[in-house]
Structures are given as structure tokens and as C-alpha cells.
Amino acid sequence: MTRVTITRRKRDPCEGDPARAPSVRGVAVLVAGLVAGWAACAPSEEGGARGTAAGETAAGEPASRTVSDARFRTLSGEWASLADYRGRVVILNLWGTWCLPCRREIPELVEVQRAFGERGVTVIGLAIDSGGPEEIRAFADGYGVQYPIWTTDMATALTEFQAVGYPFTLLIARDGTIRHQFYGPQSLESLAPKIEALLD
Numbered sequence: 587m588t589r590v591t592i593t594r595r596k597r598d599p600c601e602g603d604p605a606r607a608p609s610v611r612g613v614a615v616l617v618a619g620l621v622a623g624w625a626a627c628a629p630s631e632e633g634g635a636r637g638t639a640a641g642e643t644a645a646g647e648p649a650s651r652t653v654s655d656a657r658f659r660t661l662s663g664e665w666a667s668l669a670d671y672r673g674r675v676v677i678l679n680l681w682g683t684w685c686l687p688c689r690r691e692i693p694e695l696v697e698v699q700r701a702f703g704e705r706g707v708t709v710i711g712l713a714i715d716s717g718g719p720e721e722i723r724a725f726a727d728g729y730g731v732q733y734p735i736w737t738t739d740m741a742t743a744l745t746e747f748q749a750v751g752y753p754f755t756l757l758i759a760r761d762g763t764i765r766h767q768f769y770g771p772q773s774l775e776s777l778a779p780k781i782e783a784l785l786d
Contacts, residue, residue, distance in 0.1 A: 653678075653762050654746040658712065658736035661719040666736055668710075668758065675707045675784045676758040677777065680749045683716040683725045688753045691771035692729045698774050699733045702781055706760075709733040714743050714752060759784050 653676075657665045668676060679695055681688035692711075699709040713722050713735055726735055743749040747756065757766040757780055766780055 651764050653756070653758050653764050656742070656746050658738050659719075661723050661735050661737070663719070666734070668762065671708055671710075671758075672762050673706075673760050675702075675760060675781060676756075677707065677709045677781070678712060678747075678756040678758060679709060680712045680714055680743055680747065680752055680754040680756075682714045682752055683722065685752045687771045689729075691753050691773075692726075692731065694771070694773040694777075696730055696732070698777055698781070701774060701778070702785075703733075705785060707781060707785070711735040712743070713737045714749075715740050757781070757784070 653668050655667055655669045657667045660666050668678065677695070677698060679691070681691070695709050695711070699707070711726070711731065711733060716722050716725070716737065719737070722735060722737065738746075743754075747754070751769055753769075753771055755768045755772055755777075756764050757768075757777070759765050765784060768776075
């Protein structure tokens, strides 16, 4: 009798399984696990997020959808919405003070704002479950953050943006459509070409 050995390829944890839709309980477990690990996907050795940008199809075309118009609190206690930034290219970065990969990414986002701010680009940091405004501001000041920071909780981040790990970044065109989304730390080098394409 001949035995047939089936060797399964080890699946990258950053890859999805199209044959299985997660249950509500499964999503909750996934979120808890990702929070414990501080990121949706570990960064690659080259410095970017490992795996394909989650907002792109297999053919490389961005999966566009209109961004949420939900309102969020600013650190000064006012309300703000992404709708207020129509006409500008927005990099919405969901992060947390408790997230180590987020801390590595912040200096890169500071550089992105410095490089593209005068060309109609705004970085917005959406702080997830990161304490009070004064605590968040003190943290951000330590990194030289000059871009707007808003606050929300993890449940809202999941509901409004389908963010299941952090850092999680959306690249939003002037018309309010999401053109790219990324799991894991990004850099000026990785974001610049996609930003330039939206400015043409």
C-alpha cells in the first residue's frame, strides 16, 4: 500500500483565508491576540509591513470605498470629522501609546507631514484607548508630533474602519475615498509614491 504524504505550506499569519469567514467570536479573539502582540502584522526586515496592503486587490488595484464621516474628539475637546478634510489627501493613522510598533512609526509620519504638508496632505493620528488628552499630548510632544490627533476606543475603530491591529493606516484621496490601507508600521519611503500618485 502506497502512502501519500501531503505537505502543507506554512501560512503567513498576515494572509487571509478566503474560504473561511470569521465569526463574531473569532474576530474578538483575533483582536485580543493582535492587541497583545501590538500589531496586526510584524514589520518585515526591510522596514515596511509584511504582506500585501490590505486595501488592494490581487490585481494591485486599490479597493476604494468612501471614508466614514464619524466624528471624533480632538485633544482640545472639540469634535472633528474626516469630512472636514475633503479636498486634501489624508493619512489616517490608528495607533496607541501602548503600541510599540506605533512608537517606531511615529517619527516616519512626522517626516511625511513635514515633506507633504504644504502640498495639501494631512496626517491625522487617531489614538486608540490611550488615556486622557493631556497624557496623549505629552506623549505626542515627546515625538515632535505637529499633526492633528483625535481619540477613540477600540470598538469604534473596529466598527468604523475595520481595524483589527495597530498601527493601521488609511490613505484617503481628496474626494474622501480610501485608496490604500496598511497593517503594520509604514515609512516615508513606503508612503511617498502612493501619496504622490494622489497628488498628480
